[in-house]
Amino acid sequence: MPTELAKAYEPKAVESKWYAAWEKHGLFHVPDAPKNRAYCIVIPPPNVTGALHMGHALNNTLQDILIRWKRMEGFAALWQPGTDHAGIATQNVVEREILKKEGKRRQEIGREALIERIWKWREEYGDRILLQLRALGSSCDWERTRFTLDEGLSRAVRECFVRLYDEGLIYRGKYIVNWCPRCHTALADDEVDHKDEKGSLWHIRYPFADGTGFVTVATTRPETLLGDTAVAVNPKDERYAHLEGKMVQLPETNRQIPIVADDFVDSTFGTGCVKVTPAHDPNDFMIGERHNLPRINVMNEDATMSAEAGAEYAGLKRDACREKIVEALKNAGLLEKIEDHQHAVGHCYRCHTTIEPWLSDQWFVRMRPLAEAAIRATEEGKVKFHPERWTQFYLQWLENARDWCISRQIWWGHRIPVWYCKNPGPGTRNLEPGKDFPGSRSPVPGPDSGSGSQVPGPRSGSLCPPIVARETPTKCPNCGGQDIRQDDDVLDTWFSSALWPFSTLGWPEKTETLAHYYPTSTLVTDRGIIYFWVARMVMMGLKMMNAVPFSDVYIHGTILDEQGRKMSKSLGNGIDPLDIIDKYGADAMRFSLVVLSTEGQDLKLSESKFDMGRNFCNKLWNAARFAMMNLEDAPATAPSDDDLNLADRWILNRLAITTSDVRAALSDFKFSVAAQSLYQFVWNEFCDWYVEAAKLHLNDRENARSRAATQHTLKTALSSILKLLHPFLPFITEEIWGTLMPGHGMLIVGQYPNGGAAPFEKDARVFEITVKEPVEAIRNIRGESNLAPTKRIPQAVSGFNDPETVLSAVMSGNYVEHLARVDSFEAKLKSELGDLKEVATNVTANQVTVIPLAGLIDVAAERARLEKEIARAAGEIEATARKLGNESFIVRAPADIVEKERQRMRESEEKIEKLKAALIALG
């Protein structure tokens, strides 16, 4: 049969061919109501704006391995795909594009039009990343692809919002939030990145109103002085306690503000006096709450100074205002000193602009009850993290979770399902979010306040209560007025992501899919979104579905560049997975990534790492070519055990053990261990030994039964290898399978090999001792003596420990002759080896092998080799003797350990004795 396989594996054509075939036959698709057990993974939905990067490649390779494995185990394995609308990120991308191309800002375009533009953008580019996932081999059930802004998911979002609201778990309040002045929106606490920055600590004098002196406050943000409404000191601070109640004149304003005493103040920091700006600092906000201080918001939403800052400063950017005010203070003699000060400054995680703590009306989710349920479920073992250490990481966050700000002042997202009735009159109310300040004194249910108002205040001034509804209302149920308006804000993207494990399966409809696939099985993600996403899915899953969304969470490492830095666009240090797939093949990339990704450790990547996967694929490819060349007349039926040759028995034994190892590793999420164990087996056992040994039988046309047995075993072993490797290397295995096993269907839906007891344990041992060891001994001598591999050695003799082994060795002698290129191999008892003159010698515990020098081998080289061996053996003896000489070792160590040491001692002594004799015999 002409081999259909090219000499080197060429991935490109193979990959597109099989991916199309799998999809065409619907093999990624599972029924809504499967007959067999369900296994489900929901993909961490990539942002629609995203392009595939190495992190995705690793993340999705691991998911695909699990899905393909479970599919081959007979599960209805659903990999639920989809994308995330990624509110701020996507809006930013499209806004930037419009600004660049048309010079228009979003305000000029308007809400409806911008949203339309973003949808259009999504139509065009939104599926790009899903197409890229296909190139990886991802076997997602594409028919079920979802998008977080889909009709169905939008229904889920509304349902969830309304339920939480009805239970008092969602409220609206005026609070200091993290405000991004560039994105013009609030951010959740965990959407803020803190970076240490060099700043200054300005010491500013606030004169007493009565002119009797001054206090000095220390601040990192002098520009907020304009919004100060008090100075605070610690009540226990003897220096200042007596000042409580005294008024100070606020510089650069005509306001007088009180000195208040508050425990929050740290007397040891700065001067021990704090300026209090309730509208611009979360701590000050709380001090303000306690002391009933006014809040003066001196900034606009773009972080320029507002009219409240006074005519001098209004309109200035915050930095300019800082400079100006510092200058003014200096001139007024109120600036005492400036110290260098390093402190953490918050930045927007989307655009890296410095965050402004800003007072505004926002919607919050009350976290306490949700988090407590999640903690309980996790402690009950319903959610297990791998590696385990992430459990603590996640629990700690849940334990400290503050209320979640879910409203965003952007346009791309799920609009908050709340409507306000404008009846009875239009009034002067400003419905733009975040505009009804400063100094509003509405009751404030602050985050973390357990008993805040559960009924959200209506937007300023409305008389009818807000309408919170699943369906868009047409009139106010209270007054029947039709002048109603929906809240302008949209929900945090993570609100819809939190529902992903059940919203994608059909919730809130009671679908078959939901019934069968929820809770899902495993979540695979990276540590970066444990808080954002994993914790919130658990909370929402418990709340909405009354069950955790998944039982296992596998957290893999982060991909870094060669120097250990994160790969990022701005650094330009990324490796593009599509480039790698192009150059090395998808399988090669997958395999390298999996091998490198050990126990969730971060992995430093460079392009050369992919050689390993590529070489391995090529090795497998060529092993298959070899098999194909020898299997044209392979028997259809299995040979009886009696007909199996020793090498056949050995490889079947090793195959069974490897199978068990791989299954155990996969069950334990030890992807790297599984991959390495297959690599080792395929390369170092199957190719290096079995294939080489099998040639003996395959070429022996005289012995048909032996040849047939090996043909069959070769085919069995190779087909098992293909099955075992398929989850890791889907393309190449399917391709080889197609040629090797025509008429057996596609490998993707083949059955994953079962572990079970390893057969031929004893024969395997015989093969190791009577074949591998002598061959290695001869190769060692050959290699050390620089004997060309092609040069045949006329004669070699091995001595073994017992007659039974000698008998086996006599039977397997032709393997040694074949593998070591020896014309005549002889097996004896060690004791019968006799005269060792004129030979090169190799000694191990199980055998002594000698080769007559016969002009082939240099005596001096052989002597040097023996001396090296002797030195090594002497070292072993010394170490072992030390142990055995230790009385308490003999007494305290377990008997089997002691016996092992004694055995080792006997072996080392025998070895050194034999080596010395060989050295002497050399003369």
Added chain:
RNA sequence: GGGCGCUUGGCUCAGCGGAAGAGCAUCCGCCUUACACGCGGAGGGUCACAGGUUCAAAUCCUGUAGCGCCCACCA
């Protein structure tokens, strides 16, 4: 300020209580009829440092140092 992770051959990493391992790189032989993306052989590590526990420690404990993440409302 807390928490977590890492520190093992030149490089990237396994091993996590009983004789130091892999891949790459290096050196020596080889185009041996599946594969030079290959074959055979070899060299190379006092397992960051200091204490401790143990018969036994790369492996457990306690410190120290360096690197890296994450969290945190000290102005």
